[in-house]
Amino acid sequence: MGRSQETYNKKEKEKKRLKKKKEKLQKKEDRKAGAEKGKSLEDMMAYVDEEGNITSTPPDPSKKKKIKAEDIEIGVSKQQEPDPADLIRKGTVTFFNESKGYGFIKDHENQESIFVHVHGLTEPVGEGDKVTFETEMGQRGPNAVRVKLIK
Numbered sequence: 001m002g003r004s005q006e007t008y009n010k011k012e013k014e015k016k017r018l019k020k021k022k023e024k025l026q027k028k029e030d031r032k033a034g035a036e037k038g039k040s041l042e043d044m045m046a047y048v049d050e051e052g053n054i055t056s057t058p059p060d061p062s063k064k065k066k067i068k069a070e071d072i073e074i075g076v077s078k079q080q081e082p083d084p085a086d087l088i089r090k091g092t093v094t095f096f097n098e099s100k101g102y103g104f105i106k107d108h109e110n111q112e113s114i115f116v117h118v119h120g121l122t123e124p125v126g127e128g129d130k131v132t133f134e135t136e137m138g139q140r141g142p143n144a145v146r147v148k149l150i151k
Contacts, residue, residue: 008010016017093129105133105144116144 003047046054050063088109091114096103101118103125112136120143133144 070071083118085136088132089135090130090132091144093125093127093131096125103127105131105147112142114142114144115140116147120145121147 035075039137045058047056047058049059051063077148077151089109091105091107093116094104094106096116098118103116104113105116106113114133116133120133130150131147132150135142136145137143
């Protein structure tokens with residue numbers, strides 16, 4: 001007579017698998033029994049009151065406000081272009097290497113050091129010169145452009 005191919009371990013695994021399957025079916029039945037089917041549309045509706053709170057009672061029609069679609073702003077409103085005179089800043093050339101073609105200007109207002117390249121100059125400058133300039137954002141920060149000597 002041959003021995004059974006099923007071992008104790010195989011029997012236990014099969015029992016666990018069947019138990020899991022029964023539990024899953026039981027949970028499915030419980031969900032079906034507890035489901036709230038057949039709710040009316042009114043029961044599912046939610047409203048927002050004047051303060052922005054969600055409520056189940058509909059709002060009072062007498063408090064309703066009419067808003068025109070044109071009055072609704074989406075995004076940021078356009079800002080006025082800055083005055084060109086406000087963009088001109090004053091500073092002092094703290095360092096300038098003529099052979100390499102670059103230097104730095106210290107802004108008088110915020111004491112910020114701003115990079116300047118020879119291509120941003122309208123006339124030659126040297127260290128200690130008082131200048132007016134405008135700034136543009138470069139790869140590493142603000143760059144001075146349209147640099148002019150103050151006479």
